[in-house]
Amino acid sequence: MEVTGEHIVEFEGVTKIYKSKASLFSRSSEEVVALRDLTLNIRKGEIFGLVGESGSGKTTAGRLLVKLEEPTEGVIKLDGTDITKLKGGRLKEFRRNVQMIFQDPYQSLNPQVSIFEAVCEPLVIHGIGNSGNRKEMVEEMLALVGLSPPEDFLARYPHQLSGGQRQRVAIARAMILKPTMVVADEPTSMLDASISAQIFNILLDMRERFQVSILFITHSLAAARYLCDRLGVIYKGSLMELGPSGVIIAEPRHPYTQALIDALPKFGQCGSVFHYGTLLAEERRGIEDGEGKGTKEFCPFFPRCRPARAEKCANAMPRLENLSPGHAIRCFFPARPSLQVETAGSSKCYYGI
Amino acid sequence: MALLEIEGLSIGYGTRNGLLRAVEDVSFTLEAGGSLGLVGESGCGKTTLGMALMGLLPPNGKIMAGKILFEGQDLKESTEEQWRKIRWRKISMIFQAAMNALNPVHRVGDQIAEAISTHRPEMPEREIMERVAELYRLVGIPVERIKDYPHQYSGGMRQRAIIAMALACNPRLIIADEPTTALDVIVQDQILKEIKKLQEKLGLSIIFISHDISIVAEVCEDIGVMYAGQLVEWGPKEAVFENPVHPYTKALLASYPTLMGERERLRPIPGEPPNLVSPPPGCRFCDRCPSAGKSCKSQAPVWAQVGPRHKALCNACS
Known part of the structure; x- marks a missing residue:
């Protein structure tokens, strides 16, 4: 699909400061600036890569975008609306439109919930479909992430799946609501290379099919180059370099x-x-x-x-x-x-x- | 004589569902001063093999057949008493997860000193502390950090301390099992270079285990590719990368991207590895293999010699 010039996400001067509480060992509280004055846009239909080491603030940026955290300063907009002020029905709509794929599929799926229930749950929460057609929707989505034949997976539990299969379930669970924005936080760092490549290709297919925009968070420039249209390189909370991924890889200037x-x-x-x-x-x-x-x-x-x-x-x-x-x-x-x-x-x- | 010769090694785990054949009929040699990278996906048996070389198989694991000849002596026959003399002094291990391998309530220097004093009870304490300082200089940690606790070290320094511990008793062979997972790219690069430097400087032999080809390639001269419990290709790094023979090796290499040129779509391997409780009678990769012939499914593969030191376990390759 084509990446349009329109922005789906805008970070405007976003700062996130964590305060550590005074403890037995340190009397005074300390401030940690996780993210400092971040300004960037993600375009509609784009896969944007945020690359950095651990502690760089890349995960914080992702968590702010899905509203797992609130910024200390600055504004984050989705489709032009400030998400920090959302309440009630608008907030629920936001939760449907923005989804997250977590790093560790061994921890992000509830071991007591079957694959069908896990992927169906978002539909139930948002009142989409009915008990008749939900099964069909779940099967269709499982097939799209390469879990086929889907009927074989419905009744299984996470422990019966490999790491790569679990991450596919997590992707299906995120995509079943047809979100406009997905945050994928190092979705392959726990997986082998050939499995990572499968997951990358699924994300590319999802963008193609659903025109979803993706914020891809990674420590690997090589992975980012494969997947992303544009990249931001972040270090100790500050964005250091920003540009098209081909340019950043071939002619890095920072x-x-x-x-x-x-x-x-x-x-x-x-x-x-x-x-x-x-x-x-x-x-x-x-x-x-x-x-x-x-x-x-x-x-x-x-x-x-x-x-x-x-x-x-x-x-x-x-x-x-x-x-x-x-x-x-x-x-x-x-x-x-x-x-x-x-x-x-x-x-x-x-x-x- | 090679430092390490593995001959027809098979290892199984007793499980509720029956015997799991984690390693089957693996043979290779490692010369003194040589370095071998064992790569393969999770569950291919590479860690089991490493554990067997340290005599550290879990209670339900058992060497079913084959020999582990280290300096000409079969380690398989060793008693726990004999293992204690081999471990750390002759063969040592760099563990993964540097964050957790050190005891948080003891000073790092003391933990390394303990590793030495356990194996050299006769050594006076002053000499031990001198040895610890020497090890710190060797692995590139400032000597004044000897008295610090693990939480005062960065991830990279902790991994260096683990390396120092592995070197403490002057072993001849080091087994490094994913020593850089959980480290950042830049720190990982520094640790890999450090391991390679030490290997060359001290004339160590090393077996480097990882699921990531790009990481073992930074350190090792030889590569062994494992799949579903078997070694399927073995040879010098250049030969294996430039002229891969086994379809699994080829498929694995195609999962890695380049940085320059056209962005080509990666071609991951379809399907999943077989169940090792009841592995198929023929080639274990055959269900996922693009060039499998008719007989591959039923006939067990034999080694094809494709170069002077380069072989592949495949009937369709020669």
Whole structure:
């Protein structure tokens, strides 16, 4: 299907701060900024990838979008409506339109509920269909996610399924309401590579068939490149680079994105693959624990960034700025495009997902 | 003489439904200083094989047939007493889930010291602490962190501490079972490079077990591909990647994307692996195999030698 220019989701200056309570071991409460001033749009019919390490805030962004959490600051809009203010019937409608696929299919399915009940439950909650045609709807959806013949799976329980089959059930459960937006939070990190590839292909099929938009959260740039139209690279709560996935992979301009690409495990004919070498072997110490802790502004990647220049990067937070239409980075010293030497010729180099 | 020779090894688990043949007729050799990556999907028997090499099979697991020759001695015959002398001193293991392998209420340095003192009771304490400091330098943890507790370490440092522990008694063979799952890409890359560096520097032999080909490829020279309890292809990394022979290896490789060029649709393997309580009589991959012949279903496959050190368990491959 075609990705339109229309936005389905808009994050506008979204910040999420978690406060830890004072405990036996620490008297004062501490603030953790999980997400900092996130601004991005997801287009209708698009698969948008949010890539980052653990603790980067990527999962927080997903949880905010499905309203499992509320932002500390900022606005999140779905189809132009601020979702933070939804109540009553509008909230229930939102819950139908926005679905989530969780990371671990071993934990996200209730072990006491059969596959039929699990996939049918959303229909019952939202009063869709009747007892006569729901079974048909469930079977149809199970077939679409590749659980065939579907009748064989209806009466089974999660423990009778493999990890890949469970994740298919989770996808069926999310898709049965024909949502307009799905958040998939590392849906394959617990699965083997060939099973991951199956799940990716199902997500691509779902987008094709239902025109659903997907926020795909992942730690793997290789997986994101396969699945996504556009990517956002996030580090310690801040969006560092944003652009079309092909551009970000072939011409990354942020030193952190470059470090992530360097670190991808790969095999095959990878001898000609360019190595950016932007990651410092040892972190610069002191800046985070030094004077004025918590108040000083600096680039979050500065402690690990080789090309950084202390006078600037350690003293101010760079802004997310456009390099070209649709490609933005948060860096004072973007790598020049000419630095990106010959990376082609590596089409026989394969990457872990 | 090879450091490790596995000959016709079969391992079974007693289950309620009958004997589960987790590993069947697996043979390979590993030279001193060599590195072998065992890859395959979950349930293919790779972890069972690793556990058998450490003498750590669960109570319902049993070696049914074959030999595990380590330095010429069959470990299968070892008593628990003999195993205690082999484990950690000769063969050690880097466990997965670095987050949980360390005891949270003891200092990390003390835990490594304990591993040494258990196996070298005669060693004076000062010497042990010197050895711990040496290990810290070796794996790249600042020595001043010896007295810290596990929660003060990052995930990467904890995994380095686990590696230090595996190296504590100067083993000859290290078994690493998914040592980087749950680590971030950048940390994972650093740990893999560290393992490779140590392997070369100390002349260690290593068996690296993972479901992810791209990860074992970063560390190992040889690759063994396992499917449904059997080794199905074995050879040098370059040969296996550039000229895969077994249809399962080919299918597995097609599940990984490239970063450059056209975005080609990945071709995952259809279907599920067979039940290992009653495996099919012929080739175990035959139901999912695009190039299966008529006899594959009924005739057990035999090894096809496709290169000087490259073989595949397939009747349709030669």
